Amino acid sequence: xxxxxxxxxxxxxxxxxxxxxxxxxxxxxxxxxxxxxxxxxxxxxxxxxxxxxxxxxxxxxxxxxxxxxxxxxxxxxxxxxxxxxxxxxxxxxxxxxxxxxxxxxxxxxxxxxxxxxxxxxxxxxxxxxxxxxxxxxxxxxxxxxxxxxxxxxxxxxxxxxxxxxxxxxxxxxxxxxxxxxxxxxxxxxxxxxxxxxxxxxx
Amino acid sequence: xxxxxxxxxxxxxxxxxxxxxxxxxxxxxxxxxxxxxxxxxxxxxxxxxxxxxxxxxxxxxxxxxxxxxxxxxxxxxxxxxxxxxxxxxxxxxxxxxxxxxxxxxxxxxxxxxxxxxxxxxxxxxxxxxxxxxxxxxxxxxxxxxxxxxxxxxxxxxxxxxxxxxxxxxxxxxxxxxxxxxxxxxxxxxxxxxxxxxxxxxx
Numbered sequence: 001x002x003x004x005x006x007x008x009x010x011x012x013x014x015x016x017x018x019x020x021x022x023x024x025x026x027x028x029x030x031x032x033x034x035x036x037x038x039x040x041x042x043x044x045x046x047x048x049x050x051x052x053x054x055x056x057x058x059x060x061x062x063x064x065x066x067x068x069x070x071x072x073x074x075x076x077x078x079x080x081x082x083x084x085x086x087x088x089x090x091x092x093x094x095x096x097x098x099x100x101x102x103x104x105x106x107x108x109x110x111x112x113x114x115x116x117x118x119x120x121x122x123x124x125x126x127x128x129x130x131x132x133x134x135x136x137x138x139x140x141x142x143x144x145x146x147x148x149x150x151x152x153x154x155x156x157x158x159x160x161x162x163x164x165x166x167x168x169x170x171x172x173x174x175x176x177x178x179x180x181x182x183x184x185x186x187x188x189x190x191x192x193x194x195x196x197x198x199x200x201x202x
Numbered sequence: 203x204x205x206x207x208x209x210x211x212x213x214x215x216x217x218x219x220x221x222x223x224x225x226x227x228x229x230x231x232x233x234x235x236x237x238x239x240x241x242x243x244x245x246x247x248x249x250x251x252x253x254x255x256x257x258x259x260x261x262x263x264x265x266x267x268x269x270x271x272x273x274x275x276x277x278x279x280x281x282x283x284x285x286x287x288x289x290x291x292x293x294x295x296x297x298x299x300x301x302x303x304x305x306x307x308x309x310x311x312x313x314x315x316x317x318x319x320x321x322x323x324x325x326x327x328x329x330x331x332x333x334x335x336x337x338x339x340x341x342x343x344x345x346x347x348x349x350x351x352x353x354x355x356x357x358x359x360x361x362x363x364x365x366x367x368x369x370x371x372x373x374x375x376x377x378x379x380x381x382x383x384x385x386x387x388x389x390x391x392x393x394x395x396x397x398x399x400x401x402x403x404x
Contacts, residue, residue, distance in 0.1 A: 112365045112376060143366055159366055163314045164345055174314060 001199050003192065004028045006039070006057040006067035011152030016066070018176055019185040024196055028063070036060060046070060046083060046121040047133055054123035055131060062127050064195060066188060070120035070180060072154045074102070074142060076109050085154070099146055099157045106142055114142040118158065118180035122188045124195070132191045136183030151175060203401050205394065206230045208241070208259040208269035213354030218268070220378055221387040226398055230265070238262055248272060248285060248323040249335055256325035257333060264329050266397060268390060272322035272382060274356045276304070276344060278311050287356070301348055301359045308344055316344040320360065320382035324390045326397070334393045338385030353377060 148168025156168030350370025358370030
């Protein structure tokens with residue numbers, strides 16, 4: 001069975017590939033299709049955006065599609081950047097510039113008041129219109145400075161609970177066990193296993 | 203009313219004085235008495251030791267006595283150093299040497315597996331034989347290296363949950379709000395207020 005990952009973010013695609021390895025599926029990404037239009041993420045929640053992307057891409061490709069919407073919620077920013085995580089601070093910024101911008105914003109926020117969490121919602125859409133969503137969270141805090149260069153996005157400024165290092169320092173081996181996306185993907189695996197089973201029974 | 207702090211540890215006495223300030227009590231320490239014998243802490247729990255010390259000193263001085271027993275429990279060491287925290291690694295060691303010893307012991311323990319908690323039990327004994335105990339905990343983890351020089355004991359290698367700095371870096375203002383001893387002392391305040399009230403009514 002082929003499954004399309006509805007993303008062009010190389011960091012996300014690589015994490016998803018690793019955690020879904022071992023399933024009897026062939027993973028495709030949007031790069032494997034020509035002329036797929038960009039799906040505008042104009043929902044109010046991670047879930048709305050993930051469902052919208054998965055449904056649209058599944059219709060266009062005729063294949064089971066997994067879409068991710070995820071982001072960082074910072075308590076002292078009242079949950080921002082949230083669903084705007086990927087474009088927070090301006091569309092033209094790269095990850096490093098975005099991290100600097102967030103640290104600058106928290107300059108006066110003392111250690112102990114920097115609670116945050118990564119959230120991930122995955123939607124799995126089937127060509128017959130059926131859709132499932134699963135979610136995952138990772139609690140932690142925003143570090144006082146950029147640390148480490150592994151991962152992507154906000155990884156170098158996020159310290160997961162129970163650790164003293166950032167995801168940027170900890171690297172993939174640990175992130176793929178405890179991250180928001182990893183936790184959501186463990187649940188997505190179960191959903192995909194059921195779909196594989198049903199396809200086989202037909 | 204006079205209250206004896208059954209300790210000679212200057213760090214502990216100073217923390218207790220600060221958090222109990224404002225109560226209508228005069229705080230004495232063991233240094234205010236001559237010929238008080240050392241009470242052997244041979245109990246199996248923080249509570250046993252605190253009760254033993256408070257009861258003995260209250261009998262000897264004829265005054266309300268507050269005794270502290272506290273320590274650090276490290277999960278991957280099966281709860282050690284625990285009640286032996288103050289003499290862990292050898293009686294002759296100073297705080298810095300003891301911290302190095304503990305870090306050395308955890309050298310192979312990866313970030314994320316270094317969960318620990320400070321525990322404090324306070325016993326308040328009255329000359330009439332009545333005794334109350336209160337406790338406080340502070341969850342956190344053991345840092346990868348010594349950081350900061352404030353506080354005492356294991357403070358420079360303990361990162362409280364929700365913070366990225368150690369107690370050694372955070373200093374008294376924060377420690378006096380969230381530490382195991384602070385939390386126990388907030389409860390001890392209530393007990394002392396009741397005792398003060400009773401003494402006044404006599």
